[in-house]
Amino acid sequence: MGSAREIEAQGSGTSHVKPRLWAQFLAVMGASMAVGGWAVGIGIGSLCVDQLSRGIGGFILTEEQQVWIVSSNFLGTVVGSAVAGKLSKRFGARNTMLWCCVPAVAGFIVTAFAKCYNTLLIGRLIVGLFSGPAFVLHVFYISAVASPQYRGFLALLPDIVYMVYVILSLVLGVYFPWWWAAIISAALFALPTAVALLIAPSDPVYLLRTGRLSEAKEAARFFGLPLPDPEPNTSGGIAPRKSTWTLVKQPRHYRPLLLSAALLLGVAFCGYMAVLSYSLVFLRTLGSTLDATLVSVLLCVIRMVAVGLVSVLIDRLGRRVLLLFSAAGMTISYLGLAAYFYIPSLAPYTQMPLVMLILAISFFCMGVGPVPWCVIGEIVPARLSDAGGAALVLFYNITSLAGVQVFPGLLAALGIGGVFAAHAGVTGAILLLVAAAVPETRGLSLQQIEELFEDKEEGYTLVTALPISPAYSTFSSTRGG
Numbered sequence: 001m002g003s004a005r006e007i008e009a010q011g012s013g014t015s016h017v018k019p020r021l022w023a024q025f026l027a028v029m030g031a032s033m034a035v036g037g038w039a040v041g042i043g044i045g046s047l048c049v050d051q052l053s054r055g056i057g058g059f060i061l062t063e064e065q066q067v068w069i070v071s072s073n074f075l076g077t078v079v080g081s082a083v084a085g086k087l088s089k090r091f092g093a094r095n096t097m098l099w100c101c102v103p104a105v106a107g108f109i110v111t112a113f114a115k116c117y118n119t120l121l122i123g124r125l126i127v128g129l130f131s132g133p134a135f136v137l138h139v140f141y142i143s144a145v146a147s148p149q150y151r152g153f154l155a156l157l158p159d160i161v162y163m164v165y166v167i168l169s170l171v172l173g174v175y176f177p178w179w180w181a182a183i184i185s186a187a188l189f190a191l192p193t194a195v196a197l198l199i200a201p202s203d204p205v206y207l208l209r210t211g212r213l214s215e216a217k218e219a220a221r222f223f224g225l226p227l228p229d230p231e232p233n234t235s236g237g238i239a240p241r242k243s244t245w246t247l248v249k250q251p252r253h254y255r256p257l258l259l260s261a262a263l264l265l266g267v268a269f270c271g272y273m274a275v276l277s278y279s280l281v282f283l284r285t286l287g288s289t290l291d292a293t294l295v296s297v298l299l300c301v302i303r304m305v306a307v308g309l310v311s312v313l314i315d316r317l318g319r320r321v322l323l324l325f326s327a328a329g330m331t332i333s334y335l336g337l338a339a340y341f342y343i344p345s346l347a348p349y350t351q352m353p354l355v356m357l358i359l360a361i362s363f364f365c366m367g368v369g370p371v372p373w374c375v376i377g378e379i380v381p382a383r384l385s386d387a388g389g390a391a392l393v394l395f396y397n398i399t400s401l402a403g404v405q406v407f408p409g410l411l412a413a414l415g416i417g418g419v420f421a422a423h424a425g426v427t428g429a430i431l432l433l434v435a436a437a438v439p440e441t442r443g444l445s446l447q448q449i450e451e452l453f454e455d456k457e458e459g460y461t462l463v464t465a466l467p468i469s470p471a472y473s474t475f476s477s478t479r480g481g
Contacts, residue, residue, distance in 0.1 A: 034098070048178045074397060088137050152374065200222070268396060310322060335420075376389075
């Protein structure tokens with residue numbers, strides 16, 4: 001579910017700055033745990049639907065209401081992510097993520113004390129609404145505080161933390177009713193997030209853009225980062241900023257944005273999020289004799305292990321190799337699942353559906369799940385990272401909401417075999433997209449990556465648009481003073 005973009009130092013006068021990995025790790029963990037509210041929301045939604053359908057909780061949900069309880073987290077996130085850019089511009093990514101924890105916890109409290117469907121829905125919407133900004137902004141905060149040599153590792157940490165929180169909410173559901181699970185898991189996400197983000201400062205890029213040069217230097221010193229040198233224009237001032245629409249019309253900008261949107265569309269409809277959101281109910285429908293909660297936790301653990309492996313391999317094998325391998329594996333696994341339900345001779349192999357589902361999720365976690373966020377963080381142009389990145393996350397949330405909403409209907413209309421055959425078609429399309437259009441970005445600087453998408457245009461540097469006085473000197477060139 002995260003990506004990283006380093007702020008490259010420009011200019012020959014910038015001396016070497018030793019990264020402070022512990023400080024960067026602390027900030028990344030704080031941002032990752034801020035997204036934990038969204039992850040806990042998914043787990044609690046699945047838990048609510050499962051326990052209420054079994055008479056635990058005092059009221060009954062219809063099938064339509066179950067869909068809305070599950071998808072309300074995504075619906076709130078759509079609205080929250082839509083305003084994330086404005087909040088970040090005004091308060092900064094770190095401050096926005098920090099203070100959104102308070103109303104998110106209030107949403108969990110409303111959820112816990114719900115005595116009817118309407119109150120439960122309102123609580124779920126509040127959680128999604130105030131988790132939405134963190135879902136967007138953690139990507140750019142991590143981008144601004146991560147050094148290039150740690151980019152792959154730090155970019156994938158949020159995905160691991162995300163799974164920890166989903167597991168937490170599901171495990172709590174084994175020992176507590178869903179209302180206590182909501183309160184406990186909310187506290188366990190909010191408290192460590194607050195501690196980490198109160199220690200870590202705002203990112204240097206935001207501080208520079210708001211004219212707080214001394215604070216930006218202190219933040220750069222905390223993270224062990226150089227600050228970028230703004231490039232003056234020919235008249236001696238800072239090059240003027242172009243409008244977002246003017247930038248988007250350029251091929252070097254709209255091509256990576258369209259490619260990113262296509263990748264996210266595939267991720268949203270490849271089936272993973274729908275299966276995870278309905279995991280407890282769906283696994284019982286699948287006919288597994290194993291405990292549904294145990295299997296759901298197992299699937300989350302598999303993702304954590306797989307993402308940990310990918311974090312080691314992503315800068316060695318490359319992004320394309322992992323994406324191709326992952327999409328091909330998911331396609332074969334989904335076809336195996338579909339075959340089980342369409343071919344009567346496979347009926348005696350009762351554990352085949354669960355095995356194929358675990359394989360599909362494992363392949364998802366080794367590429368299609370985490371790697372697109374890393375690729376997007378690299379190919380989205382620096383001058384569009386805020387507006388373009390927020391728009392892409394909003395698009396992903398809308399498509400994920402649609403995928404979760406249509407899943408029960410598809411299951412009823414097509415049957416389990418038909419649903420997995422459709423998912424195989426989606427992952428096959430991802431395979432073709434990666435093979436035909438996704439460039440390999442391993443080992444390339446951000447400037448080199450942008451040049452992969454360009455026509456012959458006027459050159460520029462990544463930090464041309466920073467509104468800083470021409471008299472500005474970088475932290476690294478003044479750190480001895």
